[in-house]
Amino acid sequence: MHGRRILITGIGSYSGTELARRLEADLEVEYVAGLDTRKPRIQLEKTEFIEADIRSPTLLKLLPQTDVDTVVHNQIVRQPGPQLSARAMHDINVIGSLQLLAACEKTPTIRAIVIRGSAGIYGAEPAAPQFFTEEMSRLYPLRTRFQRDVGEIENYFETYSRRHPHVTCTMLRYQSTIGPSVDTQVTRYLSLPVVPTYLGFDPRMQFIHEQDAVDAFVAAVKRPVRGAVNVAAEGTMGLTRMIRLAGKLSLPLLGPAFNPTVTAARRVGLFSFSPDFRRLLRYGRGVDVSRLIEEVGFRPAYTMEEAVADYVATQQGRRMALTVRQAVAAR
Amino acid sequence: MSTDRPSRTRTRTRGAGPDPATATGAAARGPDAPPPRGGAPRRGRHAATAPVPLGPALAFLRDVRAGLDAGSNPIAALAGATAGLPRDVRDGLDAAVRRMSGNYHEDEWGFDEEFTESVYPLLETMYDRWWRVQAEGVRNVPAHGRALLVANHAGILPWDATMMGVAMLREHPLPRYPRFLVLNWAFELPYVGSTIRKVGGVPASPYNAMRLLEQEQLVAVFPEGVKGTSKDFKDRYRLQRFGRGGFVELALRTGSPIVPVAVVGSEEIYPKVGELPLLARLTGAPFVPVTPTFPLLGPLGAVPLPSKWRIEFCDPIDVSEYGSDAAEDRALVFELSERVRDTIQQKLYENLVKRGSAFV
Numbered sequence: 001m002h003g004r005r006i007l008i009t010g011i012g013s014y015s016g017t018e019l020a021r022r023l024e025a026d027l028e029v030e031y032v033a034g035l036d037t038r039k040p041r042i043q044l045e046k047t048e049f050i051e052a053d054i055r056s057p058t059l060l061k062l063l064p065q066t067d068v069d070t071v072v073h074n075q076i077v078r079q080p081g082p083q084l085s086a087r088a089m090h091d092i093n094v095i096g097s098l099q100l101l102a103a104c105e106k107t108p109t110i111r112a113i114v115i116r117g118s119a120g121i122y123g124a125e126p127a128a129p130q131f132f133t134e135e136m137s138r139l140y141p142l143r144t145r146f147q148r149d150v151g152e153i154e155n156y157f158e159t160y161s162r163r164h165p166h167v168t169c170t171m172l173r174y175q176s177t178i179g180p181s182v183d184t185q186v187t188r189y190l191s192l193p194v195v196p197t198y199l200g201f202d203p204r205m206q207f208i209h210e211q212d213a214v215d216a217f218v219a220a221v222k223r224p225v226r227g228a229v230n231v232a233a234e235g236t237m238g239l240t241r242m243i244r245l246a247g248k249l250s251l252p253l254l255g256p257a258f259n260p261t262v263t264a265a266r267r268v269g270l271f272s273f274s275p276d277f278r279r280l281l282r283y284g285r286g287v288d289v290s291r292l293i294e295e296v297g298f299r300p301a302y303t304m305e306e307a308v309a310d311y312v313a314t315q316q317g318r319r320m321a322l323t324v325r326q327a328v329a330a331r
Numbered sequence: 332m333s334t335d336r337p338s339r340t341r342t343r344t345r346g347a348g349p350d351p352a353t354a355t356g357a358a359a360r361g362p363d364a365p366p367p368r369g370g371a372p373r374r375g376r377h378a379a380t381a382p383v384p385l386g387p388a389l390a391f392l393r394d395v396r397a398g399l400d401a402g403s404n405p406i407a408a409l410a411g412a413t414a415g416l417p418r419d420v421r422d423g424l425d426a427a428v429r430r431m432s433g434n435y436h437e438d439e440w441g442f443d444e445e446f447t448e449s450v451y452p453l454l455e456t457m458y459d460r461w462w463r464v465q466a467e468g469v470r471n472v473p474a475h476g477r478a479l480l481v482a483n484h485a486g487i488l489p490w491d492a493t494m495m496g497v498a499m500l501r502e503h504p505l506p507r508y509p510r511f512l513v514l515n516w517a518f519e520l521p522y523v524g525s526t527i528r529k530v531g532g533v534p535a536s537p538y539n540a541m542r543l544l545e546q547e548q549l550v551a552v553f554p555e556g557v558k559g560t561s562k563d564f565k566d567r568y569r570l571q572r573f574g575r576g577g578f579v580e581l582a583l584r585t586g587s588p589i590v591p592v593a594v595v596g597s598e599e600i601y602p603k604v605g606e607l608p609l610l611a612r613l614t615g616a617p618f619v620p621v622t623p624t625f626p627l628l629g630p631l632g633a634v635p636l637p638s639k640w641r642i643e644f645c646d647p648i649d650v651s652e653y654g655s656d657a658a659e660d661r662a663l664v665f666e667l668s669e670r671v672r673d674t675i676q677q678k679l680y681e682n683l684v685k686r687g688s689a690f691v
Contacts, residue, residue: 126524127515129538130440136538200521202528204441235439238525244433255521283518286439288542 003030005109006221007068009054009100010075011047012038014182015116018214019072020047023221033066035059036075054096063103071107072221073100073115076153078146078176079185079274086145093149101160104167112168112224115157116217119173119230119287121150124279130204130236131288134173134228144275154228161226168224172217175232175287178307179210180314185277187311190246192271196261196281197239199252203284204236209302209310219298229296230287235304239281246312255282390415406431440510440543441528447508450530451500457490458497461637462596466498468644474505477544477587478647480551481578483570483675484559486597487620489513490635492551495592496531498642499549509551510543512536516617537577544585551592552578554668561606561618567598568683570676576668579650583658583667588647591671593678596640599689601625638689641682645674 006023010016011034024032024046032047034040040049050066052058054075063071075096077089104110122132123140132139142148154171161169176186186207189195208216208231216231243250253261258278266272273281293299302310391412398408410428413421429435430445437443458464472478485491492511500506513532518524533539535556543550553559558571582589605621625632650657650667657663 126518127534127536129536130533131538131542133538198521200523200525202441202525204439204528236437236441238437238441241433241435241437244431247432 003028004070005029005031005066005068006070006072007033007035007050007063007066008072008074009035009096010073011040011049012036013074014041014210015177015214015217016074017041017044019074019217019221020044022214022218026218026222028222031066031068033068035062054099055091057099059099059103060106063100064107066107067109068107069109070112070114070221070224071100071104071110072217073097073113074217076116076118076150078118078120079277090145090149094152097153097156101156104160110167112170112221113157113160114170114217114221114224115153115172117154117171117173117228118146118150119175119232119285120144120147120276121154121173122285122287123147124203124276124283124285126283128283128285131286132230133288134230134291137173137228143279146274146276168226170220170224170226171228172220173228173230173287174208174213175230175285176207177210177213178207178311179213180311182210185274188271189273189277190243190248190311191315192248194251195243195248196258196265197243197250197252198258198282199254201282202238202240203280203282204286205239205242205280205284206232206236206286206304207307208233208300209307212300212302212307216292216296216298216300219296223296225291225295229291230289231292232287232289233300233302233304233307234289236284236286237304237308239284242308245308246315258282387416387420437529440531440533441525442508442510442531443529444508446529447531451497454493454497455501458494458501461635462494462600462640464494464498464596464640464642466502466642466644468646469498469502470504471644471647472499472503472549472590473588473647474503474507475547477547477585478549479544479578479582479587479589480509480549480592480644481589481671481675482551482553482592482594483679484553484555485562485567485594486599486635487560487601487603487622488633488635489553489560490600491594491597492553494597494640495551495594495642498644507549509549511551512540512553514557514617516615519615537581540578540581541585544581544587550587552581554578554672557617561603561620564598564602564604568595568679570672570679573668573672576664579664579667579671580658582650583653583664584655586651586655588649588651589667589671590647591645591674591678593643593645593675593682594640595642595679595682595686596638596689599638600635602636636690639686639691641686643678643682645678 006029008016008020011020016034016036017040020032020034020040021044023029024044033050034047035050035052035054037051037053040047050062052062076093077084104113121137123143125140128140129136142151157169157171161167177184178186212233220229262273262278394412394415395408398411399405403411406428409424413424416424435443435445472480480495482491482495496509499509508531511532512535513527515534517527518534533543540550554573555571556574562571601620601622603620603622607619607621610619611617622632648671653663
């Protein structure tokens with residue numbers, strides 16, 4: 001019996017490397033290939049590293065040669081960084097996905113495609129359903145560029161899946177990841193010395209612990225289901241409480257002053273928040289994870305509260321929450 | 332009506348482990364415990380003579396100062412210095428410090444039971460003294476499991492919802508916190524939205540109501556919505572249209588009993604005589620009312636008039652016999668919606684008669 005043959009894009013990221021590491025240790029998996037311009041984070045034992053840009057047409061030749069049955073698309077960039085302009089991000093996300101799908105068309109062996117998408121498609125709205133289920137992605141207009149990109153990507157994969165009924169397309173809608181070893185907008189935000197917030201707003205936040213993020217990914221690759229699946233920790237937490245648990249001081253800014261302030265901060269190189277993250281800081285977002293639990297069969301090990309606690313416990317530096325506890329204990 | 336207040340159920344599940352503030356606080360009080368409340372404070376010579384307990388206050392400030400000098404941050408310094416204070420003050424400060432360090436619980440909706448309890452005494456005063464609320468039939472509300480409270484809505488600000496909540500907590504033998512479906516606009520406002528969420532409000536979306544009911548919560552809805560709160564004083568106690576009967580669909584889909592609630596008194600708290608449509612358009616508010624005191628007296632106009640209130644919780648209507656597919660049956664939905672509306676309207680008239688004069 002042949003094992004699974006899997007190709008992972010974006011293997012140079014934390015989640016890509018971790019996924020490959022987990023899959024190559026799996027007995028059911030015969031072959032793992034990783035595609036990226038960056039090398040994997042750690043030395044991988046059996047994974048074949050294919051150095052190529054997802055945007056380049058060489059993918060059309062490379063992918064059919066690998067004879068894979070599963071493609072894991074893990075190269076959807078969530079925020080423009082210092083080395084990555086918004087333009088390049090759009091290219092990687094949209095053009096990259098198109099190239100990948102074109103290459104999939106030429107690879108007849110493919111049976112499943114698993115995409116690490118984003119729960120950002122739901123947006124952050126003041127009076128939204130407090131827990132978005134998978135069919136609610138069209139409730140509100142797509143307001144930011146990233147949302148429109150994700151919307152476009154989802155459309156491509158939906159069309160592909162309609163035209164190839166024998167291929168199972170899983171769109172994983174991830175909430176942001178939090179944890180000691182990942183570098184996401186959330187962890188960058190919480191590591192600021194003073195965290196800016198919207199005055200008078202205490203949005204409900206929901207993330208997923210980095211280990212659960214990888215475990216959910218593995219579970220979805222091993223048991224792909226058709227359509228979208230939300231991936232997040234169970235429960236939500238108010239931003240105020242999260243900041244307090246992290247022992248941070250918040251800097252509440254009046255609504256209209258928030259954008260100019262973060263823009264100025266970006267100019268001087270302090271930090272930059274994507275428009276999506278800014279909306280999240282104002283209105284928050286929660287998603288329903290029953291499909292992940294019931295159909296994919298994976299229940300996150302960390303609740304939202306435990307995920308934050310784990311992140312906080314591993315942070316270095318000044319922690320107000322702890323000093324308070326010490327002060328109370330010393331009394 | 333019983334006068335003693337039943338102890339409220341505590342469904343709170345605090346964060347992991349015992350509460351550090353109270354646990355260590357009790358231990359620290361052990362050997363040289365300060366005298367019982369009202370007695371002379373532990374330290375401070377001034378206290379024995381001064382009518383105001385200046386001593387503890389000064390000692391407290393000294394300790395805060397010492398804590399700050401020792402290099403702790405302000406909150407830790409506050410926490411460390413509370414030992415010499417009278418117990419009430421100390422407990423309050425301890426609680427504040429605990430909350431400042433994030434040690435409190437919110438459920439997945441953002442409901443914060445501790446916060447709700449802390450504003451409860453104020454609301455109870457409004458209930459007892461200001462509006463002298465008489466509640467009837469509170470036992471008609473199921474003590475556990477899903478249920479839908481459906482009430483008339485009046486009085487510009489949602490005091491009627493608040494008082495229904497107080498009635499549930501005070502008069503019910505097994506008190507429980509209702510969750511309210513709140514006008515979406517409120518969640519765009521700073522402070523308003525976050526406070527409403529803390530006391531159990533959620534945006535008025537059927538998805539939210541469904542999930543709450545599936546979690547066996549008690550959900551309060553006001554099908555009249557803004558049409559109810561914005562009606563003129565001359566139209567008082569005339570029920571407006573009940574939306575499209577969405578609440579009936581909810582009840583049918585989830586098999587929740589409907590408890591109609593009639594609230595008398597909320598119509599007189601802000602007698603609305605007009606509107607300022609331009610201001611409403613500028614602020615995005617659903618409407619801006621004109622009352623005898625607003626906007627004439629400015630913020631004072633927000634003080635509600637002390638009308639006399641009656642709240643009647645009617646017999647529950649069990650809809651489980653129809654099955655969840657009946658939610659698609661428009662005729663049935665409208666019929667049930669009208670039945671609930673008629674019940675509330677009739678009870679409003681009955682209670683108006685029972686109440687007599689509106690203010691005394």
